[in-house]
Amino acid sequence: MTSLDKPTAQDQEDRGPEHNRAVTEAALFDAFGGIRGMVETVLPGLLFVTIFTINKDLHISAIAALAVSLLLVAVRLIRRDTVKHAFSGVFGVAFGVVFAMMTGNAKDFYLPGMLYTLGLGLAYIITTLAGVPLIGLILGPVFKENLSWRTRNPGRKKAYAKASWAWGLILLAKCAILFPLYWWADTTQFGWVLVALKIPPFLLAVYLTWVFLAKAPPPIDVFAEMEEQERAERAKEERAEEERNAAARGDHEA
Template structure:
C-alpha cells in the first residue's frame, strides 16, 4: 500500500517508483532500496550548489575587498583585488578541468560590484549587486513555489535523472520540493533583511564583515534543511528518454 497522498494518483506513483527498482526484491529490501534512492537524491543538494568549494569561491572575494579597503582606503584597489581573486578561481578550475559555473557566476557578480563601486567612488556599492541578487533570488523562489514549479526541483531534477517527472507523476516529491523552496525563501531572505539597512547607513566595515558572516552559514543551513526534507520524500522516478 502506498504511503503517498492522492489516492489513485499516489498508487500510480508507487507503481512507477517500483518500476525503477530491481525485480524480485523482498518487501523489506524494497523499502531499503527506496530509502537508499531517496538518500542518493538528497545528496545531490550539495552538488547542485557547488558544495563548500563553490560557496568559498563566492564568499572570499567580498572578504578580500573589505580587507584591502581597510588597508589602502582605496575603492579601486579593493575592487581590483576582489576581482583578481575571482578570476584566479576561474583559472584554477579551468586548469583542474572542473566546472566553472559557480566560479564564473562569482566573478561576474564581483565584476559588476567592482565597476559600480569604482564608478561611484562609494565602497558600499561593491555589495549592492549581491544584495539586489539576494532579493531577486528570494522572489524567484517564492514565485516558482506558488506556480508549482519550485526552483529547487527544477535545479535538482536534471541531476537526479528525474527531470520533471516530479510535477505530474510523483506528488510526494513535488510537495517536498515546494517545501524545500519555501525553506530557501525564509533562510536566504534573512540576508537582505539584515544587510540592506546596513547598506543605507554607509557603514562599509560593518556591511562588509556582515556580508562575509552571512555568506556560507545560511546556505549551509538551507542545504541541510533541503537534504532533510528530501530524505523523507519518495524516491525520484527516472525520466524515460526516447531512443530513436
C-alpha cells in the same frame, strides 16, 4: 505505477532510506558546489573588505577581488573541473566592481549581489505559489528526473515546495538584515557583516532541502525510462524484422 517506473523509482525505494539520503546528499553537493564552491563564493568579498579595512582604497580592493575570482576560474580550467560556480562568482564580482567604480562608493561593490539575493528569494516564493517550485527546476536535472515530479511524483513536488519556501524565506530574512545596514553602517562594518552572512544562511537552506528531499519519495529517472523505451522499440523492430525474414524464407521455399 508503469512498468517503466519499476526500475527507476521502485528499485531506488527498495534500497532503503539510507540510499535515498546518500543520493540526495551527493546531488546537493553537485548542485551547490560543495566546500570548494563556498570558498569561491566567499573569498572575493572577504579579500575586498580585508584590503579596504586596511587601506580604504576602493580601486585596489576591487581589482584584488576581481583578480582572485579570475584566478579561481583559471585553476578550474587548468584542472578541467566544472566552472559554473566560479564563473557565477566572476560575474557577481565584475558587476560589483563596475557599480563601485561608477559611484565611488565602496558599499556599492555589494549592491548587485544583494539585489540578486532579493530577486532570488522572491523567485523561490513566487514559483512555489505558482506550483512550479524553483528548487525543483534546479535539482530536477541533477536527480535525472527533470519535471517528472510535477505530475507523477506528488510527494516529491511537496518536498520541493517546502524546500523552496525555506530558501525564499531565508534569503528574504538575509535581505531584511543587509539592506538597512547598507544605508546605516559604514563600508567596513557592512562588509564584514555581509561576509559573515554568506555561508550560514546558505548552509541552513541546503540542510533543510536535504531534510525535505531525504524524506520524500525517490526521483523517477526519466533518462533510464527513455533508454528502456528505446531498447523496447529496438527489440520490437528486431522481432518484426525476424518475422518478415521468416515469412520471406517461407514464401521462397513454397
